[in-house]
Amino acid sequence: MVELHEKVLKMLMEKGAEEAIVILRTHERSSVRYANNEPTIALSEVINTVTIYSSIRERSFLGSFENVSEDFIEKIVDDVITMTKNSPPSPYYAPIPKGPFNYRTGKRVEGRIRRMDEQLISYVSEAVKASRESGAERSAGIIYADHQEERLVSSTGLDLQEESSSISLNHRAFASSEATGQWVSCSTTLRDFDPYDAGRRAGEIARKSLNPRFIEEGVYDVYMGPLIFANIMSEVAGFASGFLVQIEMSFLSGKLGEKVGADELTIIDDPTMPQGLGEKIFDEEGIPTQRTVIIENGVLKNYLHNSRTARVAGTSSTGNAGIIYPHPWNIIIKPGNVKEEDMLQKLGKGLFLTNSWYQRYQNYKTGDFSTIVRDGAFYVEDGEIKYPVKGCRISDNLQRIISNIELLSDRLYPIKWWEVEVPTYAPTAVIRNVKITRAFG
Amino acid sequence: MTNLVELLKRILDYAIASGASYAEARFHNDFEKNIALKNGEVEAVEANYERGIGIRVIVNGGLGFASTNLLKPETITSVVDKAIKMARASSLNKKTAISFSEEEAYSIEWSVFEKKNLENWSLNDKVDFLKKLDDEILSQGVSVSSRYLAYSEERSERLYVNTEGAFISSRTTRPSFSALITVADPSKGVIQRTLQFGGSGGLEAVESWKLEEKLKEEVKALHKMLVDSIRTPEGIMDVVIGSEVTGIISHEASGHPGEADRILGREGAQAGESYLTPNDIGRKIGSEIVNLVDDPTIPGSFGFYLFDDEGVKARRKYLIKEGRIFEFLMNRETAAKLGVKSNGSARASGYDVEPIVRMSNTFMLPGDYTLEELLNDVSKGVYIKSFMEWNIDDKRWNQRYVGLEAYLIEDGKLTVPVKNPVIEITTEKLFTSIDAVGRDLGFTAATCGKGDPMQGVPVYTGGPSVRIRSIRVGGVG
Structure with missing residues (x-):
């Protein structure tokens, strides 16, 4: 039996496309949102998407279509051909990859995650209970169970399929309206998924944050927990996208081969990581994904490319398509060798920050930015937490921040939530001389 | 059909x-x-x-x-x-x-x-x-x-x-x-x-x-x-902001905290909560000339709709009236919790997401002043016409706006361009320091993000030029 994506490809080629890629994705998701210790809504979805790329004489079209019923295929294909023909020829055009390629095998997917429903509510209860036991009054959050199947065929003969699944909990605990703590648990296996631990950690941070004080603005040495460090580092890795680099929407533009960060910093995009949250066999062009070192010991080694951005840059794809927008899959910050429990002592005096959100840029090219410190934040002296603080903002420069990284801990945490969209494996970090500001009034 | x-x-x-x-x-x-x-x-x-x-x-x-x-x-x-x-x-x-x-x-x-x-x-x-x-x-x-x-x-x-x-x-x-x-x-x-x-x-x-x-x-x-541009002088001074800056302030410091789902804690783990509580209707938050609305019914606007995604008729809502909190943005669920009627603020960005409380076109209502009149009375200050960087904490109290096109005001006149003036201020200090509101109402299109999974919806942010007295201005770098 000819399947939908194969049928679409055949029709595209019959109707005049010179090249085409067709990807059929089926995404199944169950989730539960909760607030004030109670579920607020339970959600279930099944969504099929057909992504179509076609080109004719260096004219290209890329689209995603959800109207995948058999009755509409002919109309969709006709529309795609018309839009492709009407598109102007592009100097960014690159031929689609031919192969043959060698793909990794042996990717493991936990089938039970796909069938999750009421169990998710039990997980939520576990997290809420743990936060309460740790001293929080109330909790809010969301749990997702995701399963995706992807089939890719191309006019160059590629015929690929891949399956992925993950479970993730984002949990925030409130010991008072201004004493909050956040933690996540996310995994591709149920074995490593621990909602109780996330609830406990978030609750403990919240409890320790009671009665926070304002601090003076200034330059502080900072110890960053895994959530905030992952947040900032995922932005850094995202800026390695060849697309962003080529429109100068990146502080990494024009700096290939240059020292951009501290010796301690190595950032890798590694979709080959077994059972990684962002594990991926092939990209949107069907090219096998690979482990790409973005920054090694502070030196910018590689941008992330698809065939198009690679052609502009005179290099090869790194297997990071998005056909138009290359992006990281699975970000890993190489751990350091300091035990996490020793990091506060190594900080000595400064601030311990657990989380951040709302990172915005004055200038993407220079990396001038600010971000709000959120949830537990603490003033530290002599390696010990003295009191919780509030109202802080990091107002600095991204390159300066990564150049001032002094220490990284030896343990990686998998982080993925609302603020960190691309899975990021992050240690904790001591960063010197971070500019902290606060509001007037 | x-x-x-x-x-x-x-x-x-x-x-x-x-x-x-x-x-x-x-x-x-x-x-x-x-x-x-x-x-x-x-x-x-x-x-x-x-x-x-x-x-x-x-x-x-x-x-x-x-x-x-x-x-x-x-x-x-x-x-x-x-x-x-x-x-x-x-x-x-x-x-x-x-x-x-x-x-x-x-x-x-x-x-x-x-x-x-x-x-x-x-x-x-x-x-x-x-x-x-x-x-x-x-x-x-x-x-x-x-x-x-x-x-x-x-x-x-x-x-x-x-x-x-x-x-x-x-x-x-x-x-x-x-x-x-x-x-x-x-x-x-x-x-x-x-x-x-x-x-x-x-x-x-x-x-x-x-x-x-x-x-x-x-x-x-x-x-x-x-x-x-020269380095922005730092210190306490008067600031005049242009429509684009008034718009983002209206959206971030009045619109978001006025969303009833945030006030009731439903967005607590993501976009956060609010400086407002359910009992804050009537609370003074700004000077008496501050009037701020959300209105999806403006023809041609980016946030236009006539009925929301729960079938409730859309209307203009006063978020702040004469400097006081007047009304929250509500869907049917939050309205029931607060014992009132929905005001048609439920939006879903797609079929695959739940409708949640959202803004539409959120803006400060204009006053009588021309820009020249707003500047006239400022002996030394900064005029901030546009911005790039901004953010606000998740209770919508502590915010920062960094100017892009900005000028020094000296003796009521715009003089030299200044580099990246920074306003970092609390919501109440900001709104209570406004002493004059311009007549030049303008709108800026934006995509507002909220919810988990993230929902981006089209909105207008807007308002006129506004004069803010005696606030701290900083500089970048």
Whole structure:
């Protein structure tokens, strides 16, 4: 039996496309949102998407279509051909990859995650209970169970399929309206998924944050927990996208081969990581994904490319398509060798920050930015937490921040939530001389 | 259409038969087309077509939502079954049952009128339009090191039914334009500007943005700021902000904290909560001349709608009236919790997400002052016309805006350009320090993000120029 994506490809080629890629994705998701210790809504979805790329004489079209019923295929294909023909020829055009390629095998997917429903509510209860036991009054959050199947065929003969699944909990605990703590648990296996631990950690941070004080603005040495460090580092890795680099929407533009960060910093995009949250066999062009070192010991080694951005840059794809927008899959910050429990002592005096959100840029090219410190934040002296603080903002420069990284801990945490969209494996970090500001009034 | 209505009604019947006390079904047929010029050349034409059904149910006081684009009966019943099963299970963990405020069940069709139909604006014309804008940017005698210009148009057809008899059918068209422009100088470095324009309607909306003129002005202003600006003097001084800055403040410091779901804690783990509590209606938050509204009914606006995604009629809401909190933004769930009626603020960005409390067009109402009059009375201060960087904490109290085009005010006159003035201030200090409001009401298109999964919805932010007395101004660097 000819399947939908194969049928679409055949029709595209019959109707005049010179090249085409067709990807059929089926995404199944169950989730539960909760607030004030109670579920607020339970959600279930099944969504099929057909992504179509076609080109004719260096004219290209890329689209995603959800109207995948058999009755509409002919109309969709006709529309795609018309839009492709009407598109102007592009100097960014690159031929689609031919192969043959060698793909990794042996990717493991936990089938039970796909069938999750009421169990998710039990997980939520576990997290809420743990936060309460740790001293929080109330909790809010969301749990997702995701399963995706992807089939890719191309006019160059590629015929690929891949399956992925993950479970993730984002949990925030409130010991008072201004004493909050956040933690996540996310995994591709149920074995490593621990909602109780996330609830406990978030609750403990919240409890320790009671009665926070304002601090003076200034330059502080900072110890960053895994959530905030992952947040900032995922932005850094995202800026390695060849697309962003080529429109100068990146502080990494024009700096290939240059020292951009501290010796301690190595950032890798590694979709080959077994059972990684962002594990991926092939990209949107069907090219096998690979482990790409973005920054090694502070030196910018590689941008992330698809065939198009690679052609502009005179290099090869790194297997990071998005056909138009290359992006990281699975970000890993190489751990350091300091035990996490020793990091506060190594900080000595400064601030311990657990989380951040709302990172915005004055200038993407220079990396001038600010971000709000959120949830537990603490003033530290002599390696010990003295009191919780509030109202802080990091107002600095991204390159300066990564150049001032002094220490990284030896343990990686998998982080993925609302603020960190691309899975990021992050240690904790001591960063010197971070500019902290606060509001007037 | 008839078949679709029948399908939606059968879904409602199925949900009720399966134990739901309330059900609604929302069908979307959304088509979006994008063309972008990357440094002057088109990369590809892009399109996204979303078509599916979202079903929301209340079961034993638990709320469930199911969505699919596989419109086969067995798939729909399967996702509805799962949502009902999970909603029922979640109800066992709830102390208080979810209910919706009682609202009139409308049966109505509404649509956005395109004076000049976008379908008649060919792809080639759109590409030529973008290329002409790109040429304008490059012909200002300024070194533009990169530019990214994108045009997008979205057509959305929606059909909404619920078990209370509501039937809403709507069609909207929204064109939009965005740009990232980088201007460089060998000795001064680079300066960047992001821009967004948007509206509802047809080609007439695009024409009304006067993009050629705007982009020329922006490029010249960027060059002036990069080359001529001096370090911003720091300290306590008066500040006059332009419409664009008033707009983002209105959105961030009044609109978001006025969302009742945040006030009630429902967004606590993501977008956060609010400095407001349910008892804060009437609380003084600004000077008496501060009046701030959210109004989805403005024709041609980016955040335009006449009925929300729960079938409730849209209307203007005063968030702040004469300096006091007047009303929250509400959907049916939060209205029921607060014992009032919904004010039509429920929006869903797609069929596959639940409707949540959202802004539409949020803006400060204009006063009587001209810009000259606002400046006249300032002996030393800063005028901030536009901004790039901004953020605000998740209770919407501690915020920062960093100016892009900005000038020193000396003895009532704009003098030299200043580099990146920073306002970092609390909401109450900001609103209570406003002593004069301009008459030059303007709007800026934006995409507002909220919810988990993230939902981006089109909005206007807006307001007039405003004078703020004696606040701290800082500088970057």
